[in-house]
Amino acid sequence: MNTPNKLTCLRVIMIPFFVFFMLTDAAGSAGKWIALVLFIVASLTDTLDGYLARRDNLVTNFGKFMDPLADKLLVCSALICFVETGKLHAWLVIIIISREFIISGFRLIASDNGIVIAASYWGKFKTVSQMIMTILLIADLGGVFDIAETVFIYLALILTVVSLVDYLWKNRQVISMQD
Missing domain, CATH: 1.20.120.1760 (CDP-alcohol phosphotransferase transmembrane (TM) domain)
Structure with missing residues (x-):
């Protein structure tokens, strides 16, 4: 290994x-x-x-x-x-985790059709925002950091949805292969 x-x-x-x-x-x-x-x-x-x-x-x-x-x-x-x-509402976590399942399933379908799908910048931004959000939530420093936590929670949520839509749109031919 x-x-x-x-x-x-x-x-x-x-x-x-x-x-x-x-x-x-x-x-x-x-x-x-x-x-x-x-x-x-x-x-x-x-x-x-x-x-x-x-x-x-x-x-x-x-x-x-x-x-x-x-x-x-x-x-x-x-x-x-x-x-x-x-620290987080379940509905928000469900949206973020659902995106991960959707993308994973989509990649499996693409792979079965011999298509390799590269990660997009939106996905990378989403990942970075989730990592920063997670670090802030674990550290739980209070004060002005509470505002930063809230900003990164919603930034991560927005980037999660944007990256999903971008991913599906750019690779829509994979869905049409399944008809």
């Missing part, structure tokens, strides 16, 4: 620990900071594994499948924790 794939597996392994520290008081007040560090490190492994895979020509079928799955598991885990802790 190459280094990028090991980093992807590490990200998946970190998720239960992240959730544990998000949802329990086992570490007392340090729990949220441990969860924050785990989330940031896991997010950075995503950037690093993609960079290494492209730089060293180590792109594999395992990586193509597991990397986006690991990303979705990490983000969805955080979002579900925020519903549990009362």
Whole structure:
């Protein structure tokens, strides 16, 4: 197993620990900071594994499948924790998670038809906004950061919808192949 794939597996392994520290008081007040560090490190492994895979020509079928799955598991885990802790409304999380399922299904259909769909800038902006939102919500610094949290919650929601519409529109030929 190459280094990028090991980093992807590490990200998946970190998720239960992240959730544990998000949802329990086992570490007392340090729990949220441990969860924050785990989330940031896991997010950075995503950037690093993609960079290494492209730089060293180590792109594999395992990586193509597991990397986006690991990303979705990490983000969805955080979002579900925020519903549990009362930091996000369930309807908002449902919209964001639904987008991920729709895109995943769409990619499977495209793949079955021999089409590879690249990520768009809207999707990248969506991911960055979700990561910043997650970091702000975990840190929960209060004060002016409460405004930043709210801004990033709605920015992430808007970019989620915009990136979905953009993705479906640009790749509408995939849907027409199913008729």
